[in-house]
Amino acid sequence: MSDSGSWRLPAAPYRGSWRLAGRFWPTVRDDPADAEAVSHRLSVRAGLVRQLAAGLYTVTPLGLRVIARVEGIIREEMDRIGAQELLMPIMHPAEIWEETGRYGLAEQFRLEDRSGRRMVLAMTHEEIITWHAARELRSYRDLPQSWYQMQTKLRDEPRPKSGMLRVREFTMKDSYSFDADDAGLDRSYAAHSDAYARIFDRAGLTWYRVESDVGMMGGSGAHEYMAPSDAGEDMIARSADGTYAANVELAASVAADPAFADVPDAPEEFATPGIGTIGELAGFTGLAPAALAKAVVVVSDAGPVLAMVRGEHQVHEKKLAHVIGPHRAAHPEEIRGWFGADPGSLGPVGLDGSGVRVVADTTLRTGHYVTGANRDGVHLRGVVLGRDFQAEVADIRTVLAGEEAPGGGGPIELVPVIEIGNIFRLGTKYSDPLGARYLDEHGQERVIVMGSYGIGPARVAMAAIEQGHDDVGIIWPTGIAPFDVHIVLIGDEYSPQADYAAALWAELSDLGLEVLLDDRPGLRPGEKFVEADLLGCPVRVTVGKRTLPDGPVEVRVRRTQEASEVPLEGAAQAIAALWRGLADGSGEHPPC
């Protein structure tokens, strides 16, 4: 924190511009020991956030400026598509959540009030907004509506991690659309999709829109907005030409067939002593893993399931869950009981009547494969789906990098990403149980068709750090930087430079920029430069006696660290022009 001898908050004629002296800005010299992700380390070091407990963070005044700018962009773009801001409570009666069957979810914080009434803390607000819609929207004339809020969400995450990226309490922009029918939902969905594209572009992110699983929200279709980052927890599959992009949870691919030998008339047993893994089997047989079939045993609510994929693939738990529902891995003793063999020699042949459900990946539809014979140390070659065993066929494999994208978009690459937003077609999943209905023009009662749409402003900010930094600090996109210009004053408060810096600060502010003036007394120039690099505002201006009173001021672009000099005469205009150039010519600026 800076040393300001006199506690003198500056007169602040410019709401968006700050003088630093006396402000609370707790920067840190060393990386925090428990921070791994880049955004976690830099957001702590740059004095933007402080941790309270696992997954609980306080945002500092400087950090709040970034969040406010992200939220400002979101508000502008939501308002632009006609969405209306409102605000709902974060504490709700449990009964409403019981009506949709979402009371008791593991991530839900539950509590009781003093009279014993059961309450929940908001994980999200579908139930609540639908409860209101059910009471207020009655006629087709009331539709469509889009309502949104910036509100706290609380989730008892099993594993908070990576600083602000996965937390237990966070602010979400959540919006909800109410339409008369599916066509209306299509329009609301498209409007949100357009707004989201503008929001993430203006926030300066590299982002992808991908098909996604509907997860706990339920509904009939969804997209996620993903910012590529090594700190990401999700993985997407993306075609080389960008025409295909999907969360790996549902990504499909075309996996080339291996070269198959001639098919034998029937499966042939052969001894495979000591062979237990696909790698060993491939080495032993001299066949490619793609010509081998892997068997994974899980236990669903309905009993044992044998999941078959080709040797080079893995079973994807979520995809399998779409077919068989919730399941767990089988224990070794269970497997021995059902198959009479240990993992390593399991296969689908001869399971008829055993009660084991067999699910085969789509790749197994063609060709013939080596599988376990359900006897230890014995395998079968030439096993053909449909001839030698029966199975449900479904896409249950993980996509591999390099496989062909559906639609011919070229080879797939796998990219780790941070989920920064999502949009869901909810349909009537909430409106139906909560009784949100209206009368159409024929006097027919119909169920309102809903969509829900979320963005995490803090995640947007952290993704920007992940995507914009170097070894000395953050490099903010112009749209969400805490300030547009950071003036470093070198010299005490009574120096001529101080007067000039204050004048430049005022002039730049008059030109519509938001300017930080580092007028903290007693700091060495090096300290101010290092902290300016850490904070990462797009343009830095140095005002010191090396060049003043007569000479130029030094201007430096944070992203490139390119320095230039501008003459005193017209300096503010020149700096503003430089900033506008960095802001991609738009000069557009969210209100703070």
Next chain:
RNA sequence: CGGGACGUGGCGCAGCCUGGUAGCGCACCUGCUUUGGGAGCAGGGGGUCCCCGGUUCGAAUCCGGGCGUCCCGACCA
């Protein structure tokens, strides 16, 4: 929920193995010097060594239990 690591002034760490009156760097306070890329000298303040229990003449150190935080996996806007 499975696996691993860590917990010692505000921050980063050493000390623990082999028990004996708690240390280093940074930060902070005072003074002098210094002032364009995290200054120098001198002096100074600040620690229930995460908590509870046990062993011991004596525990930061050994033992048991608990709590907290981070990382990997599972899970998940």
